[in-house]
Amino acid sequence: MSESLRAQTGPYFGEFGGRFVPESLIAALDELEATYKAAKVDPTFRAELAELHKNYTGRPSIITEAKRFSEYAGGARILLKREDLNHTGSHKINNVLGQALLAKRMGKKRIIAETGAGQHGVASATAAALFGLDCVVYMGEVDTERQALNVARMRLLGAEVIPVTTGSRTLKDAINEALRDWVTNVDSTHYLLGTVAGPHPFPEMVRDFHSVIGNEAREQMIRDFGGLPTAVAACVGGGSNAIGIFHAFLDDEDVRLIGYEAAGDGMDTDRHAATLNFGKPGVLHGARSYILQDEDGQTVESHSISAGLDYPGVGPEHSWLKDLGRAEYFGISDAEAMYALKLLSQTEGIIPAIETAHALAGALKLGKELGADSTVLINLSGRGDKDMETAAKYFGLIGSK
């Protein structure tokens, strides 16, 4: 590849991306784009963000070698980029702090956010508390039930959580509701979108805010772990943590980039969220990308035990990387993910989020395929505390025995 993939910016990633939104939002997107462009090269903004990363989030995040877990992955060396150790417990804070600073620059006093698992909602509520902004989080009713603890966290942080009762009552509908709020309140409100989907400039901007993950990891690999990894792996819902760790390695042609989508009940069933495997290009939530849809272009409901991956769309840059063949995307079922969640907990003493467990389950297969000489760097994107109720039910952990 002669051209740098890393240099690609929006609004289009190949045939993907763009702005498929009501005209009412264009002015706000233009304002956001201009503010972001100026901030990106402004030393003050960069210093502010760097300071927050260091003294609030706790960056850089460490890389942990998972030696006992490796034994189950064909002996491949498994390394974990510990985004779970960030403040609020996932990678989501990287993007939230960046966008909250932009909201302040634009003079917006209110932020709104969508959330699936609650990781992005918690991060947004946290930033709102830190910066003194009003915060409303839209969350599908189904997700408020399976992530009740995160709802409580957001409320404790001072955010208003609104359960969304329309459509499939999950992440996709939370985004619809957030967009409706934004159309109505665009003057006072910044929509703090939590993934690399949505209309331009979100895919590019959210990617840039998360690229700190890969930038740190690449340096750490070279400095502390003997060089670049054989493969980099991450889970993919909307795709923010995956693009965050992939981006620094896009031009390292020998490093395989692998995303693991939620296969729900299995890749041979129709209950999954494997958009890049089974979707078709179309338009959803403001961008052209792969989408799970029927022949009429109606979005099809996705299914996953993981609320954060339960999304029938995906960021446009992933669609582009898939079509280019630069990144590969495979499916991991609920059962495979839950097995990996338990395995990492009991071999390394690290309880991952169910989302992240999809990447870990993928690494178990990948390690066997690549062999003992290989190194697999995994984005450990979030911690599993929020998933205790789901895990306890799944494994039958609550009771007298």
Add this chain to the structure above:
Amino acid sequence: MSKTAAALSAPGPKLIGYFPAGFPTLAESVEAAVTMCEAGVDVLEFGVPYSDPVMDGLVIQKATEEALANGFKLRQLFDAVKQVTSRVSKPVLVMTYWNPVLQYGIERFAQDLSDSGAAGLITPDLIPDEAAEWLRVSDELKLDRVFLVAPTSTDERAAVASRLSRGFVYAVSTMGITGAREDLDTLARGVVAKVRKADPEQQVAVGIGISTSEQASEVNEYSDGAIVGSVFVRAYSQGGKDALASKVRELVAGLNK
């Protein structure tokens, strides 16, 4: 001049009425659309139910969800439009989010639309910047294409939308989604003025939030028509075709007072 533009530029106040295709069933939606035309709307806006309608408020969301639950399929749209256009002479525009058109195929959709007797398309989530293929195809088939202009649109964007729209320009009255509002925002006047400034010949109708005949009359003082949707859908939900007909007649009577 397009049939829609001709209808809107005729003397007198104008009412554009929205109803979702397939709600509650395909056959009933055809009857409802015909009823609205017979009761006095000047232009009919037939909506395509879509799974993710981000510009719509709860009333229309619920109706289109019901249409989909009752089995609405896109290929039925054209037959439904044909049934309406064979029974009434009012211009019928289809309002649709963009993904259904993309999946059906832009050219194929346009051809079937044209064959069905529809005047053209209103596209709430397609901005002119992303519309290259639709612009070409709609020119070839001489279909109306209605773009939106919002209170936040720059003069430049308003001018582009005015130049590229055919039939009329949809002036978004207020910042927000569809649904009745008590106070119709004065922002609407500003939006219409932007379009007028860019193209004095262009028709411009005002929509979003209009629920009463007073509002519809007021809007007609400075624009070429009022677009009403949620109120009609609600009337139908509460009292069927008869309630729908009397709601249309109530608004039309108010307009011509």
